[in-house]
Amino acid sequence: MNPYPAMLVPPAIRTIDPYMPSKPDRHLMAAYGIDTLYRLNNNENPLGPPPGAAAAISGLRPERMAIYPSGDAYDLRGHIAKFLDVSPDQVVCGNGANEIIQFVISAYCGPGDNIVTGDKTFAVYEWVAEFSGVEARLTPMKDHGFDPDAMLAFMDGRTKILFVCNPNNPTGTYWNGQTLEAFLRAVDGRAMVVVDEAYCEFVDRPDFPDAATLLDRYPNLLVFRTFSKVYGLAGLRIGYLVGHRDAVYDVCRTRIVYSINAAAQAAAMAALGDTDHIHRTREMVADAKCYLTGALKGLGLPVIAGEGNYVIGGLPFNDQLAYRRLIRRGYMVRTMTSFRFPNHIRITLRRRPVMEGFVAALAAVLEKIT
Amino acid sequence: MTLGSMCQLKAGLEDLPRAMAFVETAGRHHAMAVDAVRKLQLAAEEVITALDPGTDLEFAVAAGADRTRLTITCHGRGMDLAAFNLAWRPDPETMDTGLGLALASRYVDAFALEADAGGRLVLQFGVDTPYDGSVTPPPPAAPWRFYRLIRPTPQTIMAAGKHLYHRALAAKGNPRAMHPDRLAALTAGDALFGTLAEADDGRIVGCCFCIPRDRRLLDGFGPFVFTEQERRRMARDLACHTLERVARKPYSGVLTTRYDGDCFPAEFFIPARRPTAGPTGGGGAATGTTVWHFPLADDAGGPLHYHVAAEPFIREAATLQDLPRQMIRLSDADLAAVTGDGASVFSTALDRGERAAMLHLLMPGTDLAANADAHLAFFAQEEIALCRFFLDLGRPGDAALIPVLVERGFAPCLLLPGGGRGDLLVLERLSDASACGVAQGGA
Numbered sequence: 181m182n183p184y185p186a187m188l189v190p191p192a193i194r195t196i197d198p199y200m201p202s203k204p205d206r207h208l209m210a211a212y213g214i215d216t217l218y219r220l221n222n223n224e225n226p227l228g229p230p231p232g233a234a235a236a237i238s239g240l241r242p243e244r245m246a247i248y249p250s251g252d253a254y255d256l257r258g259h260i261a262k263f264l265d266v267s268p269d270q271v272v273c274g275n276g277a278n279e280i281i282q283f284v285i286s287a288y289c290g291p292g293d294n295i296v297t298g299d300k301t302f303a304v305y306e307w308v309a310e311f312s313g314v315e316a317r318l319t320p321m322k323d324h325g326f327d328p329d330a331m332l333a334f335m336d337g338r339t340k341i342l343f344v345c346n347p348n349n350p351t352g353t354y355w356n357g358q359t360l361e362a363f364l365r366a367v368d369g370r371a372m373v374v375v376d377e378a379y380c381e382f383v384d385r386p387d388f389p390d391a392a393t394l395l396d397r398y399p400n401l402l403v404f405r406t407f408s409k410v411y412g413l414a415g416l417r418i419g420y421l422v423g424h425r426d427a428v429y430d431v432c433r434t435r436i437v438y439s440i441n442a443a444a445q446a447a448a449m450a451a452l453g454d455t456d457h458i459h460r461t462r463e464m465v466a467d468a469k470c471y472l473t474g475a476l477k478g479l480g481l482p483v484i485a486g487e488g489n490y491v492i493g494g495l496p497f498n499d500q501l502a503y504r505r506l507i508r509r510g511y512m513v514r515t516m517t518s519f520r521f522p523n524h525i526r527i528t529l530r531r532r533p534v535m536e537g538f539v540a541a542l543a544a545v546l547e548k549i550t
Numbered sequence: 551m552t553l554g555s556m557c558q559l560k561a562g563l564e565d566l567p568r569a570m571a572f573v574e575t576a577g578r579h580h581a582m583a584v585d586a587v588r589k590l591q592l593a594a595e596e597v598i599t600a601l602d603p604g605t606d607l608e609f610a611v612a613a614g615a616d617r618t619r620l621t622i623t624c625h626g627r628g629m630d631l632a633a634f635n636l637a638w639r640p641d642p643e644t645m646d647t648g649l650g651l652a653l654a655s656r657y658v659d660a661f662a663l664e665a666d667a668g669g670r671l672v673l674q675f676g677v678d679t680p681y682d683g684s685v686t687p688p689p690p691a692a693p694w695r696f697y698r699l700i701r702p703t704p705q706t707i708m709a710a711g712k713h714l715y716h717r718a719l720a721a722k723g724n725p726r727a728m729h730p731d732r733l734a735a736l737t738a739g740d741a742l743f744g745t746l747a748e749a750d751d752g753r754i755v756g757c758c759f760c761i762p763r764d765r766r767l768l769d770g771f772g773p774f775v776f777t778e779q780e781r782r783r784m785a786r787d788l789a790c791h792t793l794e795r796v797a798r799k800p801y802s803g804v805l806t807t808r809y810d811g812d813c814f815p816a817e818f819f820i821p822a823r824r825p826t827a828g829p830t831g832g833g834g835a836a837t838g839t840t841v842w843h844f845p846l847a848d849d850a851g852g853p854l855h856y857h858v859a860a861e862p863f864i865r866e867a868a869t870l871q872d873l874p875r876q877m878i879r880l881s882d883a884d885l886a887a888v889t890g891d892g893a894s895v896f897s898t899a900l901d902r903g904e905r906a907a908m909l910h911l912l913m914p915g916t917d918l919a920a921n922a923d924a925h926l927a928f929f930a931q932e933e934i935a936l937c938r939f940f941l942d943l944g945r946p947g948d949a950a951l952i953p954v955l956v957e958r959g960f961a962p963c964l965l966l967p968g969g970g971r972g973d974l975l976v977l978e979r980l981s982d983a984s985a986c987g988v989a990q991g992g993a
């Protein structure tokens with residue numbers, strides 16, 4: 181028997197260190213001896229799913245769980261298509277937008293190909309590329325935003341996909357319609373352009389582009405969205421992609437069918453387009469953002485805040501240390517060394533009283549350390 | 551490290567020819583130079599003839615990126631373990647010739663003594679891969695339009711190595727450490743990780759990387775920026791990428807001693823102390839030069855043993871890092887209880903090229919002070935510049951060494967959180983800072 185199964189792992193994979201998600205809340209609460217834990221780490225919506233989606237989830241019949249769901253989320257795709265005024269064969273659903281990142285990279289990239297993206301953005305583009313044996317070309321951010329010129333400068337004949345997170349997680353910057361279109365024109369169909377709009381529903385700016393409206397003109401454009409953020413369905417894992425019909429056909433070559441469960445399909449159907457829910461969430465986020473950015477600045481901390489339901493705060497000490505101290509006071513934040521922002525934390529925006537409690541806890545931590 | 555060859559032998563003259571033949575064959579297999587093989591043979595001979603005849607020994611030769619190592623493993627039962635101290639000398643009264651590890655270690659570039667998980671003693675003799683080929687100077691700095699951040703490959707790190715090698719030469723440091731071939735070999739062996747800045751014309755214009763120094767500690771190098779443009783921005787990007795890269799690795803922290811001072815992003819790091827040179831330098835005082843620490847391990851809590859001799863430093867570090875600790879102070883009366891009644895054994899990793907010795911306590915004993923003195927005398931004789939002692943404060947026996955070391959000019963430099971294992975207290979002593987390439991400043 182081979183005593184070293186690890187030798188079977190390809191050398192390139194052996195250099196990758198696994199990502200370890202945090203422990204379930206109840207373990208953390210026991211470890212840190214706390215009764216309440218506010219999750220400010222994952223950009224979840226504290227208002228939960230829209231009422232229609234909540235009803236759809238409670239209405240699920242256990243006996244139906246013995247039956248496979250639609251393998252390609254047939255009804256949901258139709259619903260999304262109608263909502264976006266596209267055809268159902270322009271939509272692919274996935275087990276979270278994360279899974280769709282994998283479909284797209286698998287569909288377009290082979291050994292020796294590369295993707296281009298920013299260096300301080302959602303890390304899954306880079307990770308999936310790397311463990312797929314595809315080079316991830318990372319260009320530094322400019323004023324915390326994607327630098328289109330740098331991205332174009334590093335494109336070459338093997339560049340297959342350019343990933344733009346709009347608005348960007350974690351910095352909240354966005355490209356306006358003009359920048360996005362100029363970029364698409366410059367790419368000129370030489371590579372696919374993915375615009376990840378996971379947080380688009382939070383943006384209330386007249387110049388924020390709806391990339392899906394550009395699909396007719398740019399067949400190399402793919403737009404990602406998710407039900408995890410504003411729609412409060414992160415636990416069900418569902419996201420989708422829209423693109424040109426031919427591009428979607430290609431993505432379907434490497435998609436995993438039956439990966440979206442029945443509960444997610446039902447809840448997403450009911451959630452999509454609930455403008456009241458989006459409006460309530462936006463109001464809550466706007467109020468919390470205004471309060472928190474002011475409070476952080478008041479504490480003398482640098483703030484990186486833009487669109488989206490999160491804000492970054494800079495600290496005069498290590499972010500892991502801040503995590504430990506804050507969690508002991510009941511607030512779990514995202515440490516940002518892993519986003520290449522050492523000594524920074526990202527805070528998900530929640531209702532005002534939670535934010536006030538958080539600021540008080542942070543002030544106490546700062547006082548103790550500095 | 552590639553899997554090397556191995557063989558079972560017994561100590562004593564009888565197996566000596568087999569041992570010599572084994573080292574020779576293995577050396578040839580790893581394409582070692584004849585004189586390098588000879589060095590390992592001399593060290594092997596010293597060990598095999600000094601141990602009690604019949605003692606089971608396991609020989610292995612393995613080639614790493616940086617050096618080729620001969621490992622000799624033995625169970626150590628019934629032996630006078632004190633003889634495994636590098637500074638051990640035969641007792642003139644008994645005229646016991648004993649194990650001449652000091653002598654054996656002189657034949658080679660690196661020596662290390664460790665205990666393995668099964669409690670067996672592992673002696674390692676290393677011969678450095680030469681890396682003495684001439685290095686062409688890097689191209690002169692030219693303006694760039696854009697840069698991107700890449701992970702080093704054996705090819706790309708060579709370009710950074712050219713810059714660092716010539717800087718080390720100019721600074722009269724240790725150029726071998728930065729030889730492009732060495733950095734490439736370390737990268738290929740997954741023993742160097744970090745980030746390079748690559749300009750849009752393909753030139754490497756900056757770097758920052760880490761090399762494992764100990765099982766728990768990474769040596770940090772950089773950021774180094776090789777152009778005049780936007781040095782601070784690039785240095786920040788390089789540091790951010792490198793810290794992200796190492797944050798998921800199973801190390802407790804990074805200690806950065808060499809970097810570009812004008813653009814170093816100190817705001818990301820915790821200043822660590824480094825003692826000033828000389829046998830009485832440091833002593834726990836906050837004097838000395840600054841080196842930088844970045845903690846990596848999360849922590850679930852545990853006991854931390856300490857002695858009053860380093861109390862302010864340990865308390866400050868534990869408070870600053872908010873370590874949930876059960877602090878146990880050892881009184882002088884406790885010291886006797888935790889040191890046992892035998893002779894102590896220090897595990898030493900000696901690197902002659904770097905002029906550095908890294909020590910752990912392998913076995914506590916009543917003679918800690920005498921053993922420390924003997925080691926320091928030996929290091930002085932061998933012109934070792936930096937002496938670093940790692941104490942595992944999860945173990946009371948280790949904490950008993952604190953007063954001994956502090957009295958001898960060691961200064962606490964870092965407290966590395968254990969992340970479930972014991973916390974490591976790193977104490978350093980510099981004998982001759984000005985002459986050594988390990989001290990700090992440019993590469």
Ligand SMILES: Cc1ncc(COP(=O)(O)O)c(C=O)c1O
Pocket residue numbers: 223275276277278279302345349376378379405406407408414417418419
């Ligand atoms: C920018 C961005 N894209 C995609 C995702 C993944 O979303 P999902 O939960 O649908 O997998 C996230 C989640 O954090 C995100 O921030």
